[in-house]
Amino acid sequence: MVAVLAGLAAASLALTGCLFSFIPDQGSTKPAATASAAPDTEGVAPDLMPFYGQKVHWQACNGQFECATITAPLDWNDPGAGTADLAVIRHRATDGKALGSLLVNPGGPGASGIELVRDSLQFAVGDRLAKSYDVIGFDPRGVGESTAVRCFTAKQMDAFLFDIPTATRNTPAWRDEMMASYTKFAQACERNSNGILPDVNTVFAARDMDLMRAVLGDKKLNYLGYSYGTFLGATYAKLYPQKVGRFVLDGAIDPSVSGLEVSLTQAIGFESALKAYMASCLTSRGCPFSGTVDDGMADLGSLLARVDRRPLPNSDGRQLGADSLMTAIVAALYSQDSWQYLTQALAATAKGDPGPAFQLADFYYNRVDGKYQDNSYEAFNAYNCMDYPDDATAAQKAAAVAELKQKAPTIAPYWSVDLDSCDVWPVKATGVREPIHAAGAGPILVIGTTNDPATPYTWAKSLAQQLDSGILITRVGEGHTGFNKGNSCVDAAVNDYFVDGTVPDGDIRCAR
Structure with a gap:
């Protein structure tokens, strides 16, 4: 089992995104403690000041990290109607001269950013980013150590x-x-789940990220999002384009596609990957x-x-x-x-x-x-059932079933595109599936792998085209996501962008 886990350390798990699972990384240096920056409260509405003006109380945890809890409105549309806890973890920049905070999300939806940063910092961001940034892992609302969804024993x-x-x-x-x-x-x-299901959605999670940015003292958000984390990042860019700092979206999800299209496209993607495996x-x-x-x-x-x-x-x-x-x-x-x-x-x-x-x-x-x-x-289910309204017609579902049988015949018998568990979810979906342009945002790097089964390459191309400032980095190869996977071309583009601010002149295709 240990060999299996070691071999799968880079694997991500779950449809409509990726749930990363990691083995511990012991290669980091314990940072020196420094004072927290003052919160950025410029332009904040009065009813949100108690949240944006809060001071983060960091405590040492897991040897080389600091942990804290940030308080957010449970319902961002009604800030006085209760609160949610957001668990965060920080690894200080190892050179002691942080360029700022770098928030990292591993995907899912439902994966723990706490575990990502705590257990595999090297895999999550690599040496150059760990040296240059205060790396922030967080459990989004509904997840892990934050105010969480609970269902079965x-x-x-x-x-x-x-x-x-x-x-x-x-x-x-x-x-x-x-x-x-x-x-x-x-x-x-x-x-x-103590009544939180209506408030577990990507729009509120993106607003939580802006709160984290502000209380960490950053004027703009620097962000590295994997898989579903690309949709979370794109949603943030849609809501706060002027607050976008250095953004990389790896293993992109197309925000304009429906739940039916996601299921069908992923099935075809896994069939393609299965043929490559075979x-x-x-x-x-x-x-x-x-x-x-x-x-x-x-x-x-x-x-x-x-x-x-x-x-x-x-x-x-x-x-x-x-x-x-x-x-x-x-x-x-x-x-x-x-x-x-x-x-x-x-x-x-x-x-x-x-x-x-x-x-x-x-x-x-x-x-x-x-x-x-x-x-x-x-x-995972809580987010998807809120983010993807089921508006497919019977004819569209029948067409999807027929296309599935034609293009993914091995997988088709065990992949029910027309059977949606969200049909019985107790809360009506609030998400809107539409293109995201993020007009006014700075350059956003979008990474796609040509035979990625979970987030097919067509989605990365689509998102990069949608974003007014999108730049596509193509990794030619197999597997899910592209950064820090051994492709020097991809890694150099991402690291140079985050550390030096070097923006590629245009789209990049990385064969190796």
């Missing part, structure tokens, strides 16, 4: 995620069974497939169908069906470094051993020894 979550439906897949009875399960989950979230597998030792890529994909489809008919019992009592096996496959496709572990899992599954596949699935859900290490799954 670990036992209930296991049943929700891993139990095998009794009805035959894709029949009306199966759909009813799935929706009943989604309803039970949604009701638990409403019951256990081509590599067929040339490697231990691959359980043979023949051409099409032959291998057909055999993988047969393996999925087989465990769908006859799930494999695991030593802990869970059964590996097609849904859990697909989760394992998706988890491993986020990073080319983890393909070898997918080969091991598929080979074991073909021999009747579900253990390695469950290791990948558990990694996806951040489940260790039967316990879920965070609330990322709950927060």
Whole structure:
């Protein structure tokens, strides 16, 4: 398991963005303590002054870091109607001369920025940025150590995620069974989240970032956002274009696409990544497939169908069906470094051993020894159900199903684009899907990887075109996100921009 986690350290996990999971990084130097800057309260409305004028009380934590809690309005439209806690962590610039604060978001939605910075600073930002900036990790509202969404116990979550439906897949009875399960989950979230579900959305999270900027004493926000974090960053730029400092959006989401389009495009993206994996597998030792890529994909489809008919019992009592096996496959496709572990899992599954596949699935859900290490799954659903209104017609859903079968035939049977768990969410969506231009913002770098399965390259191109000041950096390759992944061209462009203020003359294509 340790080898699997080490190999997957760069992988991100979850649809519509990425949930990063990290192994500890011990390479940083403990910074010297310095005084906090005065809050930036210029132009702040009187009813928001108690929040923007607050002093941050930092305390040493985890050896080389400082931790604090910032208080935000629970409802930004009614600042007097309660508060939310925002947990933050800071790593001081190692050269002692910070250019300012650099907020970092790992995606999800639902991933913990606290864990990102605390456990893998090197992976998150690299040496040059850690040297030059006070790196700030934060748990957005609804997430982790901040005021958080709560739904199921670990036992209930296991049943929700891993139990095998009794009805035959894709029949009306199966759909009813799935929706009943989604309803039970949604009701638990409403019951256990202390009334915060209407206020867990990306617009409010972006406003929280401006509050963090101000109380940290920065006139403008410097920001590095991965995957869903690109949508959070783009939303901030839309709301506060004049406050945009140095912005990099890596693994971009197109803010104009609907939830139906997201699901369909991601499925096609994972099918493409799966074919790339298969081509590599067929040339490697231990691959359980043979023949051409099409032959291998057909055999993988047969393996999925087989465990769908006859799930494999695991030593802990869970059964590996097609849904859990697909989760394992998706988890491993986020990073080319983890393909070898997918080969091991598929080979074991073909021999009747579900253990390695469950290791990948558990990694996806951040489940260790039967316990879920965070609330990322709950927060993921809370954000998406608020950000993506379900306005697709029956005809559009039918067309999406047909396109899915044509363009992603291996994944299609286990990817229900027309079955939306948010249909039973207890709060009506408030998000608006539209292009973001951020007129008046400074240069914003948008990074896209050509065969990124989770945030397909077309989204990065679209976002860069939408933004009035967008510059596209293309990483030619496999896997999710592009910065700090070993591509010197991408890394140099990002580091020079953040540290020296060097703006590329135009779009950049990085083959290596």
